[in-house]
Amino acid sequence: MNEVLMFLMLAVPVFCSIPIALAWIYKPEAKWARKLPYLSVFGLFISLLIALYFLTQVPDGTKAIIYWLPDYNINFVFIFDYLSKYMGTLTALIAFLIGVYGLEYMHEDYRLGWYWFFFNLFTASMLMVVYSDNLLSLLIGWEGLGLASWALIGHWFRDDDELSFVGIHGRKVFINYWWPPSIGGWRAISTIRVGDMPMFFAVAAIYALTGTLDISQIPWHELFHKLGTLGTLILMICFLLGPLTKSAQVPFSEWLMTAMTGPTTVSALLHSATMVAAGTYVFMRITWYIRPWELHLAHAAHGFLGVEYIYIFMLFIGLISSLYGAFVAAGCWERKVLLAASTMSSLGLMFAATATSYWLGIIGIYVGFWYLMTHAFAKATLFLVAGHLIHVTHTRFSVGDLKLASKLKIACIITIIATLCLSGIPPLTAYWVKSAMDEVMHGVEHYLGYLPLIMLIITSTVYSGFLAKFLSMNFIKGERPHHEHIHGGGYMASAYTIMCIMLIVLLYRIAAAAEPVLGEFIEVGYKHSSFIIGLLVLVAYLIGLFKPTVKALSKIGTFLSDRMYMPFLNDLIVPAVGWFGAKIADYSNRGIDWFCHTGIPDFFNNISIKIRSIQTGYLRTYIKIVTGIVLVIFLIFSFVRW
């Protein structure tokens, strides 16, 4: 029963989007074809219903297995545990709401078939990643995510509308500092590929070493013990490169910034709530089953040093990325790039929180996961609002004043609620989750010093500041927009309203301490230290609200909005290495060419002419040569036999 439902959950969205894909191939932009997206969204709705069924009716720990290669122990294994049930519902719900939003947002688009097919393919892939226990079926979904991401980011591949660009067209900072959709799509897929390749090898190595690919069945501790410190490091780094590139941690963050060239629905679904969260989700999932806290106690005795290094590494990569993302977002002028940077920052915090589970136990994973859910709803809401604003003001830069706010009342209110809920201001949703995060960072002080907690506090402060800046620059203190096309917006507003309401639902769950772990969140939230940090965050929010720009700091701001020159890595250094390799290949080719077409022919030519030059034509010469050689031969053999 569960297997059938699982199959339907994955297949129905894809099948429902095939009609419009085909229709768009054969009769693009036909009137009746523009009605087919409703079918696609209906497919998403079916997935949502099935996800809700799994959330409420299926007991924790159930598995659904679709057999594939049973002799090799490789099957489609789906597991319904805490992480997958919540994440699955979250994915399906967000996908559905954004689908509804997209019905209006993308209504006039010229490539609907492409858009809806990949949108639904993405949803199916994400659900596959979320529910998979088997690493191979997870990788299949993983690849689907990458493919859909490339396809959707590069949706407006003709690069004909500057509205979809990232950066200011024509601006150069030694390299071109603007990116059209086609380049955005390429950057996404190439960066993700760099991470995917080591991940494939790591999965293959795990299969070769343990004989199983089911995350819940792999004997992680024996595996790490067998590999030793270096082996564990190599294996896990290779494996985690996949999540790190997918979740745009430094130094792989550039693709996420230029992924904003895609439609806003894509940014909302893929690049805030789900796809990028897939990286952190996979990290949480394997941490859940690795149970590193057990190793932490044993490490001195059995040499699991490699695991400790991995988790320290993940902790600090996460914190560094979150700091970087927060500061970059603070300087951004473009709506979506600000939100993208802030997404990267939050993902870093998710990695860091999950990494603390090595020292503190499973609570780290819960903290990271609840932050993931809060962030997903909040960020998706903000992205959808940004999309609405882009539609209305016809620019991707943060413009908008109180007049605009009065015309877009719902958008303004929703933005206020979402930013308040996300920044960590007591007593709203993120406050409790962030307090728990402060607590786990405090918990690792004994092992790693004060640095993690300090980084977290700085990040939270800046985060809150730029959320307020987003609100301010778009609805209060921004420029007067040049265009104002306020029409329709019913679907769009409904979508982000419901999305925002989910934040309240989460707050309700926390407040009601619906689960034991949430009780711990509440307990931590009441501590003095948490409250002080909450006040700090509030102050930062107010500053961002009333003074979003500071002229004196504009040089620093430009540095930040230029993303601290990180694009140089993607656009200058890596291509330079590539071109260097190409040049070496060129020289080798020319060398082989010379060798085969000049070297060898000339060599043989010369020897041939020398051989033929013996033939002078005179008999006396030949006789001399022959007699001479014969005598020499006799001489040699006389000596040899002596």
Next chain:
Amino acid sequence: MLYENVIVISLVLATLGAAAAVRYPIASVFAVVIALLLPLMVPISEYLIYVAFIVVIGFTNIASLFIPKNTQIRGADISLVALIALATVYVLYTKDLALILTAFILASVPTYVLIMISDVRANVDVAIKYITFMVFATILFIIGAVMLVYSSYIKNDVLYTLSFVILITGLCLEVGCAPLHEWVPDVFTAGDPIPISIIASIAKIVPFVAALKIILLTSSTAILPKLLFYTAVISVISMFVGNIGALTAKELSRVLAYSTVANMGYILAAFSAISYPEILPLAFAGIFMQLLVNAFGKIGFFASIKGAGAATVSTYILALSFIGLPPLLGFWSKLFILLAVANAGYLWVALALVANSAISIPYYLRLARELGKPWVLNSVNTVVLFTVLMMLITILPPYWILDPIRSLVLKGIFRGVFT
């Protein structure tokens, strides 16, 4: 009836035919045909494959002699070819040193006359060059052979070594192995293509077979492997000189001359394996088939040169057979030599053989391209077509050559008493 008697009868017949040809040229044709068909009555059945091929080569040479309108000694020339063929047929069979040497001379001397004939003037200056070297070679060969037999009787290793070296040097000079190949390019270019094709085809067989027999009948297993290193070195030198020299040669006859030098190198390479009795059949099969390839190929190419070209398909098949493309005859011969040499431990010789096959490709294809022209029915194309058909016989894999030769060797054709 003893096989010797059959051979003698054929010899007499051929000679009488030559005599009668002074008056009636056609008489010689009849006589020669019968003389060449008689030896097919072989004493043991396995011997037939060898005799049959030699007879076929003989007939092909005779047929090619009818391509020029007339020669100075029409009638006698085909008898001379028949004499060479009969000598070749007999040399493998006999165990008597005197008869082996007689066969050697009988195969060599007719060529002295044949080289002079053509359809215009007689080529005396070419003959002088040729005869000088041939006489030198014959002297060395005979002295070497006799000394070899004597030193094997008295069991003197030093003398055996010296006589072996003399024998092989004589062999190289006779067939044209580098570094004693100087006469080959000049003679092949200056002479008339048809008699040259006779020298280049059937006249090369007896020296090798004779040398092989003498060495194997007198050898002691202790010393022979060491001595064969010398033949290996000579053969590799010959291969490289022949193939590389042919790459830039200008006249087509000169290309064929260098090609002959190279092919003699391939055949001499197989000598490296003769000290191993289990590999000897394979080696001899390789030698024999390579001699066949060389014979038919040279007849075909020289006939094409005489006729200023032959059918393009034919010339390409001849070229590809020389290069060693399966399933043509040239592939199988080289394969057997390669296997024999490799199994005998001379890997460097085997590698040299393979490399040389590659090096030889440009000039054979150049030959094929320059000699190729549209098909027209004339005597040249008939002869060439026949040689091409002979190259194609190994489309049936040559177990039917290898097995008789293997049983011939096992029956003791290279040792002891032979019935």
